[in-house]
Amino acid sequence: MKRDAWIAALLLLLAATAPARALASATIVNDPQGFNGIPWGAPLAGRPDLVLAQSMDRVQGYDLKQGPPPLGQAKVESLRLFVIDGKFGRVTIRYRGSQTHAQVLAYLESAFGPVERAPGSMVRGLNQQFNWRGPETEVNLTFEAKGERGYLFIESRTLSPRFNDFLSDTGSGY
Numbered sequence: 572m573k574r575d576a577w578i579a580a581l582l583l584l585l586a587a588t589a590p591a592r593a594l595a596s597a598t599i600v601n602d603p604q605g606f607n608g609i610p611w612g613a614p615l616a617g618r619p620d621l622v623l624a625q626s627m628d629r630v631q632g633y634d635l636k637q638g639p640p641p642l643g644q645a646k647v648e649s650l651r652l653f654v655i656d657g658k659f660g661r662v663t664i665r666y667r668g669s670q671t672h673a674q675v676l677a678y679l680e681s682a683f684g685p686v687e688r689a690p691g692s693m694v695r696g697l698n699q700q701f702n703w704r705g706p707e708t709e710v711n712l713t714f715e716a717k718g719e720r721g722y723l724f725i726e727s728r729t730l731s732p733r734f735n736d737f738l739s740d741t742g743s744g745y
Contacts, residue, residue, distance in 0.1 A: 642664070698714070
């Protein structure tokens, strides 16, 4: 009986110290098949509205010359478009602040559809994660309440695995 009580106490302790995580997902209502009018797989080199900001063997990152556009009402800190093997496949967006997070989430739900929240699920927590998935596009939003930082990835479902393979090969990150 002592062993069962010890295991129960350990499980209770682990549950109490585990970071709270909210997770919600949805199917994209209208898949954009790219970002900001640029289709997945398009080359970005030579576009007059972009500047090369990062270059590795197979991956290049481009910034908009005019700076990052807002997402609805949300002003974001950075927005970078990535190509792998010359094909556009990922957008990374970073922002700060819980108010900005609420605006980003509202924008994404209006653009891609409301997230499905299971009964009893949280919409707050130390780490919040929201996912939308369409036939060609996947959107992943993570917000860390500690530090109030948000990270948004919008990517091609067919090209995104190449980025993951590249990162595991090189051990580098963005």
